[in-house]
Amino acid sequence: MIIVFKQNAQAEEKARLKNKLEQQGFQIHASEGVNSSLFGLVGDTSALSISDLMVNDCVDKVMRVQEPFKRANRAFHPENSIVNVDGVEIGGKKIQVIAGPCSVESIEQVTGIAQDVKLAGATLMRGGAFKPRTSPYSFQGLKELGLDYLKAAKAATGLPIVTEIMSADKIERFVEDVDLIQVGARNMQNFELLKELGKTNKPILLKRGLSATIEEWIMSAEYIMAGGNDNVILCERGIRTFESFTRNTLDLSAIPAVKKLSHLPVIVDPSHAAGMWWMVEPLAKAAVAVGADGLLIEVHNDPEHARCDGAQSLKPDRFANLMQDLRNIAQIVGREL
Ligand code: PEP
Numbered sequence: 042m043i044i045v046f047k048q049n050a051q052a053e054e055k056a057r058l059k060n061k062l063e064q065q066g067f068q069i070h071a072s073e074g075v076n077s078s079l080f081g082l083v084g085d086t087s088a089l090s091i092s093d094l095m096v097n098d099c100v101d102k103v104m105r106v107q108e109p110f111k112r113a114n115r116a117f118h119p120e121n122s123i124v125n126v127d128g129v130e131i132g133g134k135k136i137q138v139i140a141g142p143c144s145v146e147s148i149e150q151v152t153g154i155a156q157d158v159k160l161a162g163a164t165l166m167r168g169g170a171f172k173p174r175t176s177p178y179s180f181q182g183l184k185e186l187g188l189d190y191l192k193a194a195k196a197a198t199g200l201p202i203v204t205e206i207m208s209a210d211k212i213e214r215f216v217e218d219v220d221l222i223q224v225g226a227r228n229m230q231n232f233e234l235l236k237e238l239g240k241t242n243k244p245i246l247l248k249r250g251l252s253a254t255i256e257e258w259i260m261s262a263e264y265i266m267a268g269g270n271d272n273v274i275l276c277e278r279g280i281r282t283f284e285s286f287t288r289n290t291l292d293l294s295a296i297p298a299v300k301k302l303s304h305l306p307v308i309v310d311p312s313h314a315a316g317m318w319w320m321v322e323p324l325a326k327a328a329v330a331v332g333a334d335g336l337l338i339e340v341h342n343d344p345e346h347a348r349c350d351g352a353q354s355l356k357p358d359r360f361a362n363l364m365q366d367l368r369n370i371a372q373i374v375g376r377e378l
């Protein structure tokens with residue numbers, strides 16, 4: 042339920058109402074925007090009567106929220122949320138680009154690529170240390186050592202670290218060493234992991250599940266937020282469809298849809314959607330055009346010999362050219378890059 046206040050509502054009146062509602066067992070999310078001031082109520086509001094609430098002089102209108110997600114709902118927070126990742130703001134005017142290899146292979150590899158992508162304008166770096174592979178016989182990542190190498194690459198470049206977590210027992214280490222914790226597509230509905238991440242205050246990059254609807258995806262964000270962690274960024278990375286030419290089908294319509302339904306930032310990963318490096322460029326451009334707040338792009342210095350996802354990785358020089366094109370598109374849509 043949303044309680045919207047009148048322009049001239051006094052702080053004391055709002056505080057009094059907040060107190061009363063909290064005593065009735067509701068959680069209140071106050072949102073003070075430039076154009077609106079409101080309370081979002083979480084709890085069983087079915088017994089609350091709209092006309093009883095309207096009796097309060099400071100209240101302008103009261104609405105019930107139809108969607109099952111509350112904290113992630115744009116109605117709760119009409120303005121775009123901005124998530125601060127170690128000083129890099131995701132969700133504001135500037136489109137942020139996360140780039141790096143699928144998996145961390147060596148200290149030289151990840152540091153070298155981080156230097157290259159930084160030079161091209163990337164503002165965060167990625168690299169998988171714990172890899173969710175379809176086959177148990179495929180490279181599973183360097184694990185803790187990979188995190189050490191990512192830290193070395195950060196020390197060399199200053200770029201914040203984005204890397205995937207696969208199990209809750211690693212949270213302590215990730216909170217210590219990682220700036221943006223990625224929850225991969227395969228774990229989007231690992232609810233126990235989401236609940237544990239909700240207890241931290243670390244930014245979380247929540248990828249869309251392979252066959253998840255937009256509502257299911259936002260509900261997973263709600264799991265993290267329900268624990269008190271509002272620092273959630275969504276990532277569209279392609280979904281399963283009948284089409285087999287591409288690795289996945291990039292659902293570009295999800296970007297404006299999420300923007301309408303939620304205040305959370307949303308970025309696009311064209312690499313895992315396409316599965317082919319030559320398609321990453323047009324899809325990245327399209328993502329910026331439809332309003333993505335950022336991109337996640339796989340870049341490798343030697344894709345032919347990459348231990349994971351070489352076929353979809355851009356070489357650093359191609360990535361640099363793409364960044365130049367993206368800057369022009371960003372400007373047309375009123376953004377910066
Ligand atoms: C990745 O980013 O390397 C990855 C495994 O992504 P996804 O979870 O989208 O498949």
Ligand code: MN
Binds near residue numbers: 144313339
């Ligand atoms: Mn990958």
